[in-house]
Amino acid sequence: MREGDTWRVVGQFPDGTPAEALAYFERKYADLASEVTLLEVRHRRGGASASDLRAAAAAVMIKVDGAAAVGDLAALTARLQNLVSALSAASESEAAAAKQAVEDAVAERTAIVEQAEALAARDPQTVQWKQASAEMSSLFDQWQQHQQNGPRLPKAAGQQLWKRFRDARSTVDKHRREFYSQLDEAHKVVRQRKNRLVERAEALAPQGEDGIPAYRALLDEWKAAGRAGKKADDALWARFKAAGDALFQARTERAAADAEASKEKIDAKKELLQQAAPIADEPDLSKARALLTSIQRQWDEIGRIHPREAERALDDDLRKIEQGVRAREDADWKRNNPETKARANDMTRQLHDAIAKLEEDLAAAEAGGDARKIAAAKDALDARRAWLRALGG
Template sequence: MFVRDGADWRAVGAYPDATAEEALAYFERKYQDLAGQVTLLEQRVKRAAPAADVAKTVAGLTETLREPAAVGDLQALRDRVAALGGTVESLTEKQNEQAKEQLAEAIAERTAIVTEIEALAAQDLAKIQWKQAGDQVTALFARWQEHQQSGPRLPKGEANELWKRFRTARSHLDSARRSFFAELDATHKDARNRKQALVERAEALIPRGADAIPEYRRLLDEWKQSGRAGRKQDDALWAKFKAAGDAIYQAKAEIDAQENEEYEANLVLKRALLDEAEPILAITDREQARQRLTAIQLRWDEIGRVPRESLRPVEDRLRAIEQHVKQLDDRFWANNNPEKKARSQGLAAQLEQSIAQRETELAEAKERGDAAAIAAAQEALDAQRTWLDALG
């Protein structure tokens, strides 16, 4: 099988035991394979494949197309490959610029990660929230690893310097975090021991029943000052401490229930006594009201205690009656205060004298027919009569 290659014919090979058409088809397929490689390379150049790879492929195809065992327009393939070879230099320059930009962006991104963790490490670590800070450190390290794997390779010197800064900040945070939790564990252990002791003391009070309530309340005050022992430990210890308190207060509740049953009869008597006493609210005679109230109060004390939940309502009803009698006393003594009475009598005498003078002035003004003088005298006379009535 021969092919015209330029001005000459060149043997490309033989295909034994086949027809001429079969042999031609075979070498044409060889040509199509080469054309496919050239087309693929052209597409890679359009997609901005690495220039070094393109140059290597161009060189390989150039050598392959020198005298290929194929039938077709070989020169056209050589021209297409040669044209691609001319783009390698510009492609290399463009990709170098892109690589520089990507490297600058990668350095900036990794520096930002380092700056963020350094800012975290520069905080007042005595006030930092370690749960949140720990999550931040983990997230920053994950970003570092992802950037290291997917981003461009940084120059060794810069990469090492950034990693050294990142590692230093992370080590500082990890060390402070371990110290914090070690101290927290010690604090929790101390609080746990104190609360365990309080639980034991509270449980020891149970046999004393209601009499132990004051002591249990003191233990409760100590509990509030004993600090945190960790959520699980706190919940478990509190359940035991509260169970002891419930047992103590249950004993008190049983006593109260028994007492309330005994006091129900007293409540009935006191309510009846209040019904008898409340008509005092309508009495205006101080002596009569005081005598009746005193008799009620004596009988009230003799009856005794009432159930706790009913104490306030019955006491309020009695207080209302006592307040009424007190107001009668206050009003009596206000009206019968010797000093005040003397002052009132002296002022009354002065007012009566002034009223007589005003009446004379009014009569004289009427004789003269002086309307202005009549009005002034009448106004002064009315005011002084009002004052005199108030003193009476």
């Protein structure tokens, strides 16, 4: 490659034509140019560290120097030098910005500490502890995010702020423990109340299913009784729920008895479903509709069955058959609708005209040997012919 008054050996490309060799080394140059352009774009858009970009630019400059590539390497070197000069000035601005970022971070963490200290200074008897705990957790999360994502603070300032935050957090935790220790007495009252509710619920057992309304009323009282501590609540709830389960079990047994009584009706409807199965294959739509109507009438005469889930499943099976007949009727109406036929005939004529035109285009493309036009014409012809087949033309 000629550079100024001299020639430079770029490299060798065995087992290839001169054109392939030249294209290979031109691509090498294009890759280097892309790297330079990318660095310039990153610098213009901002967001990347100037020092990092300077290091990247220096690495690319080493690759450009004497690169085995065909292209204006001198121009790439000049662009890199201009970029390095611009990044040097940007580094000074970055340093100033970093200093300001540290000052801002100190102010932000100080604000977090002051919020934590204000929370610690509240009267423990007036604090909503669930909310206060959430607030302190949120402040701690903010502190961690500043530590992880913010700039590093000077050691003395960082340690002082952390000590203040840690002390405030410890105070809040101490007040919370003291508050909840005072709730123990209140929990005793709730435990006694819930124990009486359990006894009343267990007394409903002889009533069976008829005791469910009274049990639901007791459940409302349970919900309004308050908390008695997790361990006590879990134990009492287990007894209370067991009393209710016994009542609902009685209802389940009654439903099972109803289901047994409906067994003959279920068998009858299953038999009707078997009779309805050939409807889908009946070619005569009128006969299919007549058979379906007869089965629907017998279905209604059988009446309701239990359980409701079984009834819904059987109804769904019959509904699928009904939907199949209705879909066939809709398709038959559309097929015989004069307006639809007219639109289809018009579309068929348009497709025949389009296919004739595309066949002429294909012949011309084949005569000219244009592979791209031949492929495009064939794709278009295949699509139009598929549409025509779908219309039955």
